[in-house]
Amino acid sequence: MTVTHDGEGEPALPAKLAAHPSVRAVLSRRKAGEDAGPPPVLDADWLRELCLAAGADDVAAVGLDHPDLAGEREYVLGALPGTRTLIAMAFRMNRDNCRSPARSVANQEFHQTDEQANHAARGVVQALQDAGHRAINPSVGFPQEMDRFGTDRIWMVAHKTVAVAAGLGVMGLHRNVIHPKFGSFVLLATVLVDAEVSEYGTALDYNPCIDCKLCVTACPVGAIGKDGAFDGLACTTHNYREFMSGFTDWAQTVADSADAADYRSRVPAAESASMWQSLSSPPGYKSGYCLAVCPAGEDVLGPYLEDRKEYLKTVLRPLQDKRETLYVLPGSRAQEYARRRFPHKPLKEVTGGWAPPE
Ligand code: B12
Numbered sequence: 001m002t003v004t005h006d007g008e009g010e011p012a013l014p015a016k017l018a019a020h021p022s023v024r025a026v027l028s029r030r031k032a033g034e035d036a037g038p039p040p041v042l043d044a045d046w047l048r049e050l051c052l053a054a055g056a057d058d059v060a061a062v063g064l065d066h067p068d069l070a071g072e073r074e075y076v077l078g079a080l081p082g083t084r085t086l087i088a089m090a091f092r093m094n095r096d097n098c099r100s101p102a103r104s105v106a107n108q109e110f111h112q113t114d115e116q117a118n119h120a121a122r123g124v125v126q127a128l129q130d131a132g133h134r135a136i137n138p139s140v141g142f143p144q145e146m147d148r149f150g151t152d153r154i155w156m157v158a159h160k161t162v163a164v165a166a167g168l169g170v171m172g173l174h175r176n177v178i179h180p181k182f183g184s185f186v187l188l189a190t191v192l193v194d195a196e197v198s199e200y201g202t203a204l205d206y207n208p209c210i211d212c213k214l215c216v217t218a219c220p221v222g223a224i225g226k227d228g229a230f231d232g233l234a235c236t237t238h239n240y241r242e243f244m245s246g247f248t249d250w251a252q253t254v255a256d257s258a259d260a261a262d263y264r265s266r267v268p269a270a271e272s273a274s275m276w277q278s279l280s281s282p283p284g285y286k287s288g289y290c291l292a293v294c295p296a297g298e299d300v301l302g303p304y305l306e307d308r309k310e311y312l313k314t315v316l317r318p319l320q321d322k323r324e325t326l327y328v329l330p331g332s333r334a335q336e337y338a339r340r341r342f343p344h345k346p347l348k349e350v351t352g353g354w355a356p357p358e
């Protein structure tokens, strides 16, 4: 095999490869100094402008070696070997859309913001790639790594953990990140990149959560404790009824039904229609009320401070009063809580919460 060398520091290449038009184009670009390679350190101001122009409402970077990210490292490096920095971005949601008792309105807002955030993060990755870097944008919500479902976490990166370490906000009582200005009404995205950044964010020195406990009162299945305890299983059983966990239970009901009449006696028409909607368009959340009622954040707090009674009447109460089916595991704390606190909301016992059936 003949090997050529250009004598100017380029690696030796087999003759056939060196003669390929694409290879010659790359080598001549390098020779002309047009392809100097990426800067070793990304400029923080340049990066911020890039993310804001892509559509982010706030941005901060954090090194993968940050001690609070120890639990993320394995997953992050598995998705992009060589990752050095995580770029956290926040995207505002429209508040009254999230607060509407009409689930179709709230779900559209979640999904539109989700799409916008994925689109922006992808644009940032493209710009970083054009600058010579390796970068990826794990999804804001779904898709996730479903082959791990039931055995390991299914998300590539915990956006909340990254956003908090980068200083974009702090987790409130409801376990969502509260941005100091935009409050709870933000979705989060993370871009992984193989370079360092000239300046990293620092954690916020206060928690924007005002400890009003409205999230505790709003949750129809009692998933949020006054002390900040979070009943993840109660939340996912109800809220994710039409996502992978609830879908599994629904599919089993279909399998277990003797005939159409039996199926209809187990699943009312509206539930079947709702499941169809979630399968044919992005799946619908059943709740998210903890986020909807949260008054924290400088841009959000005004109406709550002005007239708390009115705030409760117009924001909290409509969600509490809504007649809607609540999905609970039989014998769970959530079932007892919902029965006691929300007697006007019909309860439905279901199985197949988060983990797949044995
Ligand atoms: C898994 C997940 C969920 C799970 C678990 C939530 C949780 N607190 O972890 C469920 C299905 C319950 C959920 C619900 C919602 N989620 Co969610 N979810 C995620 C996901 C994929 C990972 C979250 C994570 O990092 N968890 C681990 C650590 C960091 O969280 P943690 O709070 O410290 O730990 C909690 C869990 O381990 C949980 N837990 C404990 N036991 C159990 C058991 C089970 C079965 C489960 C599922 C969880 C669980 O309790 C711990 C808290 O004490 C992220 C997307 C992503 N890739 O990051 C979105 C994300 C956290 N979700 C988000 C949103 C908006 C929601 C909902 C509002 C959706 C809706 N419209 O209803 C609700 C809010 C419920 C709530 N109060 O948290 C946003 C939050 C944005 C923000 N401002 O912080 C994220 C970041 C998506 C995004 N890209 O913006 N979510």
Ligand code: SF4
Pocket: 172, 173, 174, 175, 184, 208, 209, 210, 211, 212, 213, 214, 215, 216, 290, 293, 294, 295, 296
């Ligand atoms: S609703 Fe109140 S207690 Fe709950 S997270 Fe928001 S500010 Fe904190």
